[in-house]
Amino acid sequence: MRKKENYYILTFRSTMQAIQTEKRLKELQGPGRIIPLPGEIAAGCGLAYCVVITEKGNLQKLLKDNQIDFQNDYEIIL
Amino acid sequence: MICLDHTSAMIYLDHAATSMNKPDCVYYAVLAAMKNAGNASRGGHDAALAATRILYEARTEAAAIFHLSKPERLVFTANATESLNIAIKGLLSPTAHVITTSLEHNSVLRPLYEWQEKGLSLTILPADPQGNISYAAMTAAIKPSTRAIICTHASNVTGNLIDIAQVGSICKAHDLLFILDASQTAGIFPIDMEKMNIDVVCFTGHKTLLGPQGTGGLAIREGIAPSPFKSGGSGIHSYDKHHPHHMPDALEAGTPNIHGIAGLLAGMQYIRRQGAAALRQRELIYMNMFYEAVHKLQEVKVYGDFNVKQRAPIVSINIKDYDAATVADELNSRFQIAVRAGAHCAPLMHESLQTRRQGTVRFSFSHTNTENEIKAAIEAVQALATEEPQ
Secondary structure, eight states: OOOOOEEEEEEOSSHHHHHHHHHHHHHTTOSOEEEEOOTTOOSSOSEEEEEEGGGHHHHHHHHHHTTOOOSEEEEEEO | OOOOGGGGTOEEOBTTTOOOSOOHHHHHHHHHHHHHOOOTTSOSSHHHHHHHHHHHHHHHHHHHHTTOSOGGGEEEESSHHHHHHHHHHHHOOTTOEEEEETTOOHHHHHHHHHHHHTTOEEEEEOOOTTSOOOHHHHHHTOOTTEEEEEEESBOTTTOOBOOHHHHHHHHHHTTOEEEEEOTTTTTTSOOOTTTTTOSEEEEESSSTTOOOTTOEEEEEOTTOOOOOSOOOOOSSOTTOSSOOOSTTGGGOOSOOOHHHHHHHHHHHHHHHHHOHHHHHHHHHHHHHHHHHHHTTOTTEEEESOOSSSOOOSEEEEEETTOOHHHHHHHHHHHHOEEOEEEOTTOHHHHHHHTOTTTOEEEEEOOTTSOHHHHHHHHHHHHHHHHSOOO
């Protein structure tokens, strides 16, 4: 197994919202990727969007500037 | 193994039942999805994500066809019948009054008859001998208890269109739900839920949209919430005792038909690339070519209104007093021409056309047909109509 690291992740109300966000961020050449929702996060759909913690600021700016919707955000060690 | 070799020589003119000879991209998309797609919304591995992305793209593509601003309000089902059942059973109540028409398919009528047995009051607008309804009669039928108008966009027997912009205006003026059955028109004829004030559009994937059988859906305007009739797996909120309430998951319990939806997506993208207006024009050219030739034959009776330019590409006929099934069988066995005979699941239309006993022989055309096929169909009808009984 790989070494655990700190990540910044987004959760979504539906998988549709997750894929919509993935598509939008890809168009914007943003960082990160879709991952299965970590078990310790009880809410959201089965998918999450994940970036390494050092990209948190970049991702947040993209989300804000482009009014991209999500349910919640977390910092989590995975 | 079932032999499917019959298709090579056949002239297929039964597109109102299901489209055949679809663009190759549809077949390849189904095969590619079967090879590569996992279960949509169930997991984050590459195969599951591939399926989830197909579902998303198809939802967005279908929503655009109906001018539905929020794709999450586009729900996939197995067919138009399932869509109509969700809308009709999930939005009405036994105390409601509902208006529908004699043009309807049993997938509208039978769910309404079930409601009627529970107390719902139903007005079925009659059609004139040409198969048209009266919009004045539609307005006159509205009562204080009227909740909805449910109608088809096009008769699957005659091809006559219902003016859905006018029905939408009537619904808006009287604050009624407008549920549309777009089984014969989706993707090819303009349907704008916003401009035409349509609350729910029910469609099938395997006819005009060129997708595989087992695909369909409904587009639901914001603020309209049919009660789901199924619950179960959603891929999300697994520890919740209740099925998710948000769209589209609320109405999509269970594994979606991603292989079929991938084909449907390819069909919808093909229509967008070709242009719906261009495809529609080609279909109407074929329909008119056939109509102009056969309606002149003394032995042939054509049903429906051909005075209007815009109509679904359907021509229903009878030859003398022959049973429609006999004519269809002759066309198939002697000329390899596939058409549909009988009642076409639209019993009330045949009351209006007075064809209950005889049925009709329905020729339905597609942009995938060729001029030579239409010529062959004309010659076959001419032969059957004029030859001495053998």
